[in-house]
Amino acid sequence: MHVDVRALIGAVAKGDFDKALKIFSHTIPFPGIIGRICDHPCQKQCKRKEVGDALSISALERACLEYGSISEESGKPIREKTQRIAVIGGGLSGLTVALELRKKGYRITLYEAADALGGQLRTLSPDILPSSILLRETDKIVKAGISVQLNTTVTVQDLYRDFDAVYYGPGHTKVIDPLLRRNATGSFHIDHVSYHTEIEGVFAGGSLRLSPGCISPISSVADGYRTATSIDRYVKKVSLTASRDHEAPYATELYTNIEGIEPLPAVPMRIFKDRYSRDEAIGEAGRCLQCECMECVKHCGYLAYFDQYPGKCLRSISKNLILHRGFGMRLATKFINACRLCGLCREVCPTDLDLGFVNREARRIMVDSGNMPEAFHYFPIRDMLFSNSEKCTLTRHAPNMESSRFLFFPGCQLTASRPDYVEKTYDYLRSKLHEEVGLMLRCCGVPAEWAGRQECFLEEIHKFSMLWKNMGCPTVVTACPTCHHVLKENLSDIPIESLWEIFERTGLPPDAQRGGGHVLAIHDSCSARYETSIQDSVRRLITQLGYVIEELPLNRTKTECCGYGGLLYHINREVTQRVITDRISLSSADYVSYCSNCRDFFARYGKPSLHLFDLIFGKNMRDEAFHRGPGYSVRNDNRIRLKASLLKRLWGATETMREEFETTAVLISPQMEKKMEDQCILVEDVQRVIHHAERTGNKVFNPDNGHFMAHLRPEIITYWVEYTSEPEGYRIHNAYSHRLQIIEDEIPS
């Protein structure tokens, strides 16, 4: 019958018997009867039996009758129909068919051979089912306006031409209706979905479907309920069988983790011998596991933050995507954009639901339909385009070489964070691989993919592919697990090898510092989730370097994103703080990672962290572990400087590409630098605003403090700067930005 037993027991556990009875009565047509005599097949399926005894569901339903009360509802007003339905048999199945069809407005005549309704129920001991209760419950039939013909024996033959449909439910009987009887044994066919017989418009169910002597009150009610649906469909001339898969009992797909749950026996009935006292019922209901999966929510700080059942998340996402502009709020926009797209949910989900995949697709759809605010991912996309601008990119064969067997591709974040390691690694690789190693400095394009800007992403991937071909199709050596993943997924014809595997193959630099047994907790990058060989290589290298590895509870294929994935940081700082705090609290040991972003992100949030590069090339591990990593403006400078340094040192070339505004000298205090960093305002932005203001004179002056204020909207963000002029440059007193565009009058520039 699909009673919401979880909600029912939940209400009992809270002592709310009225609510529990309401839930029970909502599905069960004769709760006073079923609550006392249900044969409770559901109890055999109760998950609690795996950790103790199954819940005493039937006894709890009985407790609802004892301790709960609901007002005698008049029910919904009935919309009368003209069709007439005959019900043969006043047992539980016939009573259910009659009552359910009456609720739908049909005109019902119920025929009962005996002198009272109830069928086999009347044979039960009054201790089990008092006759007063039986009378009260069957009285609902008459009150509902059903015509009851007692002491009346009829055949299907008598009725089926005069009624629109007939239900045949005589209970256990040896004398099957002659019209239905098809052979000597008296058996006849009943469709197992609709309970329609071979006679047009005639349905049958109840105890006659059971083996002789077998009694199942709940099956009789279920038969009656299902037949009522069939008769309603039959009269309306719609399919009797379509979309009825979940009407019969079916095994749940719900996974409930019972790990760590204390086994508990059923609460005994001490006060009354055949039923629970109020407190006993509450105690028994308290054992309910309230089955739910939530495995992904338990493992993901982002899902825990929104605290919604994944099914509900999917519905909200879907609603977000189909909503027409101006027809409501896109309430899932924040949800869709706060996912790290890391894939951990899929790894812990018993049914492989990958919400990361869903969110990435959702972002693409939002971008393609023009419903993704461009400002959301403006900063990381700008960062990507900067990395792939002439200022930073470089693709060359090794000095004095005209071809490359390998192409070192350090990725855009390492170049920004530790350009010194890029230089050292490139020197090392050339020495180990006979100078046949080219170099490519640029971004793989993943920020565009994470932002849902598929077209832009494919463009970056295409550029990479073209450059690689021009280099003679060498094996690409990756240092960044995300670049590795992106190339593998999107450019499968490109041979790639992780730098760590090459280090392992060719040997570590001899001057690498030794770890002396120091313990480091290893963090696998989420983009290396399925890269078992890289994970193994990294572990072997760390061990070779003399460190002891501690494994985090979530590692390898079940690793958790540091908090940078999916561009979360640029969308939702609260979720970022939550997930990163969770991640860095898993061990008191310093972390070691093989992704530059993971390391810098941990360090930014106060966790002493090392990169594998630190272990190989670093000199003082304490300093390296506490090094916070450069801010956004310095990261951009590093990229420019790296290119210039390499060009000069290895190829003897110089290249300067300074824009006019960059000559604007600015003085920024550490406090202001932090404020700008938090707001993703670059030094470059401030320089542009002041350069523009000083060139055009478009600025305002505050005589109270002597500060100038100016603004500029170079692309889609308006930046405001408050400054004064000093001999060494412009002192920055404040900087802030907004997304709303102010349509200004034409101001001469």
Next chain:
Amino acid sequence: MTIQSTEPHVICVKCQEPLKPGKATFNYLGNTFTADLLKCPKCGLVFVPEELAKGRMLEVEQNLEDK
């Protein structure tokens, strides 16, 4: 929509005029609306103080981003 400022007086450097509240047009995600803002009565140069950018304007931005 009301976007108001209670900022102390500031002067347009070019026109040497104190800025006064005046109508300004805003645009975001395809929505256009007007609100009062400090602006130069002569050349129209506007001024958005930080409290406004990080207060009411941010609220409006977030509201429109969910539509």
